[in-house]
Amino acid sequence: MVTPNTPSSYELPSNFLWGFATASFQIEGSTDAGGRGKSIWDDFSKIPGKTLDGRDGDVATDSYNRWQEDLDLLVSYGVKSYRFSLAWSRIIPLGGRDDPISEEGIKFYSDFIDALLAKGITPFVTLYHWDLPQTLHDRYLGWLNKTEIVQDYVRYARVCFERFGDRVKHWLTMNEPWCISILGYGRGVFAPGRSSDRLRSPEGDSSTEPWIAGHSVILSHAYAVRAYREEFKQKQGGEIGVTLNGDWAMPYDDSPANIEAAQHALDVAIGWFAVSRPRLFASLPSLFHLHDPIYLGSYPAYMKEMLGDRLPSFTEEEWSVVKGSSDFYGMNTYTTNLCKAGGEDEFQGNVEYTFTRPDGTQLGTQAHCAWLQDYPEGFRDLLNYLYKRYRKPIYVTENGFAVKDEDKKPVEEALHDDDRVQYYRGVTDSLIKAVNEDGVDVRAYFAWSLLDNFEWADGYVTRFGVTYVDYKTQKRYAKDSGNFIAKWFQDHVQQEEKDAPPTPVKNAKEVPPAHGSKRASAVHGKTKENSKRSWKAPLARITAYVSTFLGL
Numbered sequence: 435m436v437t438p439n440t441p442s443s444y445e446l447p448s449n450f451l452w453g454f455a456t457a458s459f460q461i462e463g464s465t466d467a468g469g470r471g472k473s474i475w476d477d478f479s480k481i482p483g484k485t486l487d488g489r490d491g492d493v494a495t496d497s498y499n500r501w502q503e504d505l506d507l508l509v510s511y512g513v514k515s516y517r518f519s520l521a522w523s524r525i526i527p528l529g530g531r532d533d534p535i536s537e538e539g540i541k542f543y544s545d546f547i548d549a550l551l552a553k554g555i556t557p558f559v560t561l562y563h564w565d566l567p568q569t570l571h572d573r574y575l576g577w578l579n580k581t582e583i584v585q586d587y588v589r590y591a592r593v594c595f596e597r598f599g600d601r602v603k604h605w606l607t608m609n610e611p612w613c614i615s616i617l618g619y620g621r622g623v624f625a626p627g628r629s630s631d632r633l634r635s636p637e638g639d640s641s642t643e644p645w646i647a648g649h650s651v652i653l654s655h656a657y658a659v660r661a662y663r664e665e666f667k668q669k670q671g672g673e674i675g676v677t678l679n680g681d682w683a684m685p686y687d688d689s690p691a692n693i694e695a696a697q698h699a700l701d702v703a704i705g706w707f708a709v710s711r712p713r714l715f716a717s718l719p720s721l722f723h724l725h726d727p728i729y730l731g732s733y734p735a736y737m738k739e740m741l742g743d744r745l746p747s748f749t750e751e752e753w754s755v756v757k758g759s760s761d762f763y764g765m766n767t768y769t770t771n772l773c774k775a776g777g778e779d780e781f782q783g784n785v786e787y788t789f790t791r792p793d794g795t796q797l798g799t800q801a802h803c804a805w806l807q808d809y810p811e812g813f814r815d816l817l818n819y820l821y822k823r824y825r826k827p828i829y830v831t832e833n834g835f836a837v838k839d840e841d842k843k844p845v846e847e848a849l850h851d852d853d854r855v856q857y858y859r860g861v862t863d864s865l866i867k868a869v870n871e872d873g874v875d876v877r878a879y880f881a882w883s884l885l886d887n888f889e890w891a892d893g894y895v896t897r898f899g900v901t902y903v904d905y906k907t908q909k910r911y912a913k914d915s916g917n918f919i920a921k922w923f924q925d926h927v928q929q930e931e932k933d934a935p936p937t938p939v940k941n942a943k944e945v946p947p948a949h950g951s952k953r954a955s956a957v958h959g960k961t962k963e964n965s966k967r968s969w970k971a972p973l974a975r976i977t978a979y980v981s982t983f984l985g986l
């Protein structure tokens with residue numbers, strides 16, 4: 435176990451947003467209250483075998499009724515911001531562009547937003563966190579029908595901007611397009627559960643549908659952003675972007691094949707949507723024909739190579755809407771994978787993942803879910819990689835840990851969640867070093883999650899909360915990790931009164947630090963100590979420009 439040695443002079447700027455995140459279906463319950471229409475998770479979670487404990491989302495943490503209590507909890511932690519999602523089918527019960535709006539649904543979120551603001555908490559709102567209106571799936575197979583879903587999604591987004599945009603200034607269009615596409619239409623473990631595996635699903639084609647769904651998600655995001663920018667942004671002054679899941683990919687060893695495999699893993703997890711900048715020698719023509727989707731480029735060359743015709747293509751008009759359609763990089767990350775070339779899992783870029791190093795040791799502490807180990811160094815490497823590659827301010831919109839067997843512990847024991855505290859200790863140290871030493875422009879951090887909640891296919895077995903929920907009584911109890919995070923950010927975010935310079939909104943194009951090079955001057959809030967280290971900056975800057983130009 436490593437104890438981080440964060441230098442005491444390191445700080446985050448006074449306008450750094452921090453808090454906790456949740457999602458509508460995971461916490462609200464009350465699935466038929468206030469005229470809410472069904473979502474694809476309502477019935478899916480009731481099918482035997484779809485959740486580990488056979489439990490559904492009908493009650494969850496009962497936050498539809500207990501939102502006041504959740505708000506008090508946020509206040510007790512002293513958060514600056516709260517990330518939550520809106521349930522599309524509460525706002526438009528049938529989901530479609532010609533379907534009626536539910537004023538009751540609008541009122542529910544409107545009141546909650548007002549209550550947050552009254553307590554000085556900034557709402558950070560996700561429009562879509564996986565709870566597609568069931569009707570849209572029944573009508574035309576949801577994300578598989580690009581023409582229909584783009585129009586329906588944009589109308590839904592527009593309603594949200596109209597009704598909440600006077601108060602909400604931070605919008606996320608989509609949570610984790612990779613999970614929507616791969617887990618919903620490829621592996622079939624998340625709603626709507628489609629897959630080629632006929633033991634799992636009577637319908638679906640895992641070789642084509644995930645890539646089609648992903649394509650519709652990108653376009654829906656992009657057209658909603660266009661609507662926001664053209665019709666609302668000037669008046670409302672907010673910002674909007676997408677949030678992608680992506681874990682750091684580390685080569686298993688120094689072999690060229692495994693180094694390449696790690697890049698392939700990133701290309702499919704992140705580059706598919708981001709979409710990554712083509713590498714100079716891999717695709718020279720792209721230098722002269724710069725059509726860059728959400729952040730920079732076309733679909734990664736590797737995805738085209740892997741999927742051929744199965745990867746849908748955008749029209750020129752679509753490219754122009756997709757390109758540059760995110761104001762920031764929304765980063766959801768949990769772990770680091772050691773990557774080995776090989777295997778036939780396209781969803782991981784034909785790369786094998788392991789947590790076991792060549793010498794047989796484990797990368798970090800094992801979480802309750804098989805896919806998660808604690809490796810904070812990877813968090814810092816990922817921040818550097820993303821900032822260098824996409825040159826956008828980064829908002830960490832999810833990051834968290836599920837303690838092994840926490841569900842089997844009595845509450846008094848579960849509250850002392852040492853492994854989770856250790857996880858956040860490591861990650862916060864990596865975060866502040868990435869900002870103060872590497873010059874990465876990070877502007878927000880949300881821990882997942884405010885509460886233990888409905889963990890999708892894991893039901894209620896896997897607990898990610900910094901607050902324990904006793905599902906029998908619905909009582910909430912702060913865990914040590916919740917208190918740790920609250921204190922850490924209070925200690926490390928500059929006080930507003932101090933000298934509060936206005937946010938130094940950095941021109942993202944200015945300094946893309948080289949991957950692995952540690953740039954010394956802080957982006958925000960330079961301290962004496964870190965300005966002393968700034969002699970390193972020019973060199974790092976030159977290296978960064980050269981490596982960025984070469985696409986390294």
Ligand code: PNW
Pocket residue numbers: 457460609610613679766805832882889890898
């Ligand atoms: C994210 N994986 O999902 C979601 O945004 C949350 O709703 C969820 O509760 C949280 O992470 C914890 O799982 C993921 O298999 C689900 O790698 C699965 C994976 C990653 C993220």
